[in-house]
Amino acid sequence: MSYVPDQPISILIVDDEKEACKNLRNLITDYVTIPVQIAGIAHTTAEAATLIAAESPDAVFLDINMPGDNVFEFLEQLSPLTFEIVFVTAYDEYAVKAFRLNAVDYLLKPIDIRELINAVQKLAEKLHFKKGAISGMIPPPTFLAPGRNGKIQQITLKDNNCIEVVDLKNVIYIAANGSYSNVFFIRGDQVKEVIMSYSIADYEELLPPSLFYRIHKSYLVNCMHVKQIIRKDNLAVNIHDKFQLPIGRRRYTGLMTFLQHNNFQDV
Known part of the structure; x- marks a missing residue:
């Protein structure tokens, strides 16, 4: 049985392409059954930093290929990270580097709906896991x-x-x-x-x-x-x-x- 959180997961979408942001938001809204709240949309890392500080999202869906922005340097500047990461990109060449940052998942464009659903499920379980660790009560699956x-x-x-x-x-x-x-x-x-x-x-x-x-x-x-x-x-x-x-x-x-x-x- 898949874990379903009590409270909506707060997600920030970061992509320089407005249409890509709209598409991802619609896919999440239409197909993901786990409660999710879109905390905001950013088209640059500067906008993302402002929204992260203001909204404290649970997770950031982050495009790797953003012209003029180095997302890995951006994440290093925010370290230690207070949110989980799901990378979204049209290229698979950064997969190893992404997973070294303990990303929850790595989604390739065009986004496969089943992979998106699985990514949000993994995100929900990891957040539940971390919440239990902080409270001293570690829930399943670990x-x-x-x-x-x-x-x-x-x-x-x-x-x-x-x-x-x-x-x-x-x-x-x-x-x-x-x-x-x-x-x-x-x-x-x-x-x-x-x-x-x-x-x-x-x-x-x-x-x-x-x-x-x-x-x-x-x-x-x-x-x-x-x-x-x-x-x-x-x-x-x-x-x-x-x-x-x-x-x-x-x-x-x-x-x-x-x-x-x-x-x-x-x-």
């Missing part, structure tokens, strides 16, 4: 459940029609996959993998910092499963006897300090 001692002990992972409730001790690591994440965990005597529509940064923020460490921009590991640190030319970690993951050189010293301070075995 629910962190406290145990009797009040500490987070379980995570619920939703993959299509399958829901997995997993003890945190059985989560091996999380790998970045654009704006998604691949979660590897133990179920019985097997290692399973679930693709989640949340970024590795979301999980780094929410999972217990005494247990999980970001060893690389693309990997967040459960240090309970660290078996060996490889200190050769390419720093790496052996985890759960099955995986070898790279360690970012700037993160190595922090990782060793983390392992020592949190009483993990000397590896």
Whole structure:
């Protein structure tokens, strides 16, 4: 079942082409069933900055190719971002860079209605997820459940029609996959993998910092499963006897300090 928010999602549309803005607004109004409010329309990044400050939108649907504007520099100037991003463009050459900014989605023009509907659904779920994180109550599809001692002990992972409730001790690591994440965990005597529509940064923020460490921009590991640190030319970690993951050189010293301070075995 798709999540439906209690309050309309506030969206700002930014595109230098007036007709493109009108078309996107009409598609959202006519086909998206999730409650959405168009907070405004901007045709330049300067106009967008003014509207963002005035309206505090939940999300910005942003065209990448805007003559005279560098949207990536624009976003850097606004960092840390207080809104989610859905990129809209006629070209796919910026997809990797867009997802590095943890964009919710990347829509190609002409906009496919089904892809637009899915993008707004992902947006709704991510906003719900973040709202739960702030309030201390993490809702599905990623629910962190406290145990009797009040500490987070379980995570619920939703993959299509399958829901997995997993003890945190059985989560091996999380790998970045654009704006998604691949979660590897133990179920019985097997290692399973679930693709989640949340970024590795979301999980780094929410999972217990005494247990999980970001060893690389693309990997967040459960240090309970660290078996060996490889200190050769390419720093790496052996985890759960099955995986070898790279360690970012700037993160190595922090990782060793983390392992020592949190009483993990000397590896």
